[in-house]
Amino acid sequence: MPARQAAALIGDGMVIGASGFTRSGDSKAVLAALAEKAEHDHTRITLMTGASLGHGTDGALATAGAVHTRLPFQSDPVMRTIINEGKLSYIDENLSETAAHIRNGFLPPIDIAIIEAAAIEADGSIVPTTSLGNSAIFVQQAGQVIIEINQAVPVGIRGIHDVFLPEDPTGRAILPITEVWQRIGQQVIACDPSKIAAIVFTNQKDSPAETAAGNAVAEAIAGHLLHFFEQEIAAGRLTRSLRPMQAGIGKIADAVLSGLAGGDFEHLTIYSEVLQDSTFKLIESGKMDFASGSSMTLSEACYQRVFADFERYRHKILLRPQDITNAAEIIQRLGIIAINTALECDIYGNVNSSHISGSHIVNGIGGSADFAQNSYLSIFVTESVTKGCKISRIVPMVTHVDHSEHDVDVIVTEQGLADLRGLAPRQKAEAILRNCVHPDYYQELSDYFLRACRRGGHTPHLLEEAFQLHANLAATGSMKARILQSI
């Protein structure tokens, strides 16, 4: 049926579970039609997805007032503004947790699932497209299912998915993945045909990933990290295969992974959320044996290349549900090296991934805590300054904590790398000040630390000055104004 007719099934107050993870495999037509409908009839829903949607869909829905509650992740600038105005409730969840929260009854029951498919099989089973996210739990739990068959996605994509629905936590099931490439589930999402309320045809690609152009800061960070890996290999703690890698989206992660392609590494693997251009470059370079994720988010050029010769890649990749890619149990067992981006770090190694000046959310925590808490090595990367040096990414105290110092092993900026393993807080501060801070902020941050130490404490702070850099920024547009002396 037309998308508009399918959207008419969505009533005011409903809970919708939609496919889509890092802008891949998302609803292209029905959610867009819902935004149009809501302009007229003021339908307001709770919208759950895997993670972010593409094509400005979240922005259109938010502008139309169609969403009163959104979870577990979004990255749309328009929706973000409306969230920060307090007009839309955003439940920013660890990406591993939503499926369990649904199963446990901690979230309201799902009325309708909207799932992008490459095909439907005779028994109702759904062949997913470029992401798996929370699609399987949505189909399992929803009363009705709307399927969008996207004819832009080759049917040959069937087979790269490993659909596994864990039992209820009371079921005491082991998640038996012990190798990155191991399959534990089905190739398709089982679906009772009687639940299929609508089938809509689309023919539109995912929003393409932005290509990470050459970036000196990202390359400097990658250089420090590759040097660190070499040291770990020399110390016997890593081999030339490193360990399964997780990397957040973005230029820095892309530069690090591209750096691996040029380095003396072999039999690399990825166990991450998102497979990006760099994943496929590593496969093409012969250095990557296997990559497991929950979505493929590619540039236009990479997408073309991969799907033009899909047989070359299909046996080296797997897409899993996000409660499997991000499961603490598997991340710990595989001993993952996690590389995530910090919005700001403090001198003691606490990391803010989500909130500008403590109040305004950018995107959300995503899967960063799932990986930081459970990885073998938890690495956070960030530029030391931004906005023409008006903002230092290293501050005395972060204004919002997503990752406590206990879950941060290494911090890297273009200035250098601080290895925080086995250090007490004052030692961590010395390592971060020495290695990571931009020279323009070194004096102020060191001065804060030394004066705080004189006042005492295990993690010395001057509470009345802890956010002085942020106050400077608010007052003058730059953090650089002089830190007030301690009273």
Added chain:
Amino acid sequence: MPARQAAALIGDGMVIGASGFTRSGDSKAVLAALAEKAEHDHTRITLMTGASLGHGTDGALATAGAVHTRLPFQSDPVMRTIINEGKLSYIDENLSETAAHIRNGFLPPIDIAIIEAAAIEADGSIVPTTSLGNSAIFVQQAGQVIIEINQAVPVGIRGIHDVFLPEDPTGRAILPITEVWQRIGQQVIACDPSKIAAIVFTNQKDSPAETAAGNAVAEAIAGHLLHFFEQEIAAGRLTRSLRPMQAGIGKIADAVLSGLAGGDFEHLTIYSEVLQDSTFKLIESGKMDFASGSSMTLSEACYQRVFADFERYRHKILLRPQDITNAAEIIQRLGIIAINTALECDIYGNVNSSHISGSHIVNGIGGSADFAQNSYLSIFVTESVTKGCKISRIVPMVTHVDHSEHDVDVIVTEQGLADLRGLAPRQKAEAILRNCVHPDYYQELSDYFLRACRRGGHTPHLLEEAFQLHANLAATGSMKARILQSI
């Protein structure tokens, strides 16, 4: 040999791994002798244990200057002062992590293990006493082993331990515990006899647990929590067996567990760190089927009762290594209800477990994050005020974050209970303000929240006032001075 002679084996700069967890099963003689020796020869060591030691041993070592680095937990008031003075490096670790950090080479190699034992077997195997903690990994990794045979512990304690050493993370081993009572290891700690450098005899009980006298605040909190459990049962999310329980040490946890003994519950289980008096009361009441922990920390009276009739209890308890009791994998699989104590909470549900006014550590994070991050339900309890109402435990922004709002499901004070599941930050603030705050602080905290909301943001804050209550406290001895109006 005499303890003094064994202590002479410990040289300056050595790394010592000693038994002991929540003041149970700790070295009674050799560490005390080391403190004496250090007074004269200035020996300084790195000391790792399971968790806290009894008998003031940490204080004596710190006073003697015998420890330059201490991990992963301590709770001694004398050592705490020296840590906060910056004279002793304290690596405050999640209790699950130390064993892995040792295996991974993230911590320095262990020279000598000092292990309290009930007996040594013919092949060198060690029968542990009232805790297991990190003892097995210390024995496995240490170059030499000093054993303290404590004749005050009945040899009949043999059999309540389940000693399991996971493989290196590269070993990709599943931790196959699917039930609280399941054994996966050995009853004793294997030890190469050639590593045993000394055997010392002692005859001294563990430091007894402080008995939790009747406490109106603790009982009010327990009452709210039991009412919540009844609601969850009525909603079909829990049964009368609840789920395996973890509870931190202290009066409130004791009151909650004692409340369970009086309520309409059955076939209860515990999967926790410490088995306290309340565990054995629940066993005696017939309501508790099984309790798994890493130590037994009992009052004098309870200790007498349990060891006078040990056969009654031995098949209902098990002591495991702390990387097993606190393993993310098992905590998630068993679906644990975790009850931990907050030092302060903020209006958005972030929790500080460890630092007074952001700088001064009390004890440490212990296992609270291991459980909060991975439990089915993460509950934090605290009195709403302390020090004669001069300190509010609920503040606008916590001065140190051990647990982010993502890892906190429920907050309970004697005022009431805030169920934060499925809420966005502003909704969490409303629930905490409505239910948990002391009336004396309600107006100021509400005012902060409303003014912050007017300024905007997903998690609205006024950074310049976020620590005003703490500034009041520092200036006047009470948080109660009026919050400055927003500029």
